Amino acid sequence: MRRVIFIVGPTAVGKTDTAVGLAKALDGEVVSADSMQIYRELNIGSAKPTTEEMDGIVHHMIDVVAPEATFSVSAYAQAAHAAINDIFARGKQPIVAGGTGLYVNALLYDMSFGEGEADEKYRAELEALVLEQGGEALYERLKAVDPGAAERIHPNNVRRVMRALEIYRMTGTSVPDFSEAPKRHERFESVLIGLTRDREALYDRINRRVDIMLENGLIEEVKNLKKNGITDRNQSMQGIGYKEVSGFLDGCYDKATMVTLLKRNSRRYAKRQLTWFKRYPDMHWLDVGLYEGIAPCVEKILSII
DSSP, X not given: OOEEEEEEOSTTSSHHHHHHHHHHHHTEEEEEOOTTTTBTTOOTTTTXXXXXXXXXXXXXXXXXXXXXXXXXXHHHHHHHHHHHHHHHHTTOEEEEEEOOHHHHHHXXXXXXXXXXXXXXXHHHHHHHHHHHHOHHHHHHHHHHHOHHHHHHSOTTXXXXXXHHHHHXXXXXXXXXXXXXXXXXXXXXXEEEEEEEOOHHHHHHHHHHHHHHHHHTTHHHHHHHHHHTTOOTTSGGGGSTTHHHHHHHHTTSSOHHHHHHHHHHHHHHHHHHHXXXXXXXXXXXXXXXXXXXXXXXXXXXXHHHO
8 A cells, every 4th residue: 555644733843854854764755735835936924945945855736836826725636646646656755744734634535525516716715714714713604504514514524514515505505414524535545743842832933933034035025926916815815924914015004013913823823733633533743842853753753654
């Protein structure tokens, strides 16, 4: 059975360095599972790995769409699965690395809806809600409009929650019993490694990352995007870092408030990411703060897999 290793966890925890170190040990290539790094021209705010950070390891699903484009989860799944198959075909080890839970789900489960027609605009709205606020917000929306369906559908089954909302929007009626838990597909075997750190240490890393992004030119990056016609209505500008800076540039608040919002929203996102990934029963958790450097972390992961 083909095996894919997943390195997941909250923002700023150290996924990139760990994935690169593991790829070197296993002759692997990295497939990004990050909903912002897919966009070209969004480099600083997305914490896109630099050439130096990639350290010679091939990365896939980075810089694949234009900043004005809309990119669905199903489109990500199709392209990422193709990348994984290509890596396997060349005798390499695929390593998925990222913190976008919906993207990870799209690779672990069959995310095609398959029942009837869909309102693509509404689905994109629901996907954006999950990416920005987490699966809990999606489930709360279902509870508000169709509490009966919410009782029957497991909150972790994002695909079914989305489908129930779509059916209710199209028909005004509830959905059948979709209470079964989502099942993993059998395209490959998955090994899930979740990286974590002490909460205070993680938040400190997040705050420092924001400072570094601003020092590296995040404001100028957003200015250039807006100059090129990218607006708050574009999906790419909905990501943390971009929407806060955009608000500052539009005069909604001063720079100090922007920095406060950016750090706060990044910390809250990290908390939602941890909540999402803790739902996977077969996740192997690794506190990277307990190790001195990447090498011992990689050794521990190798012992797990």
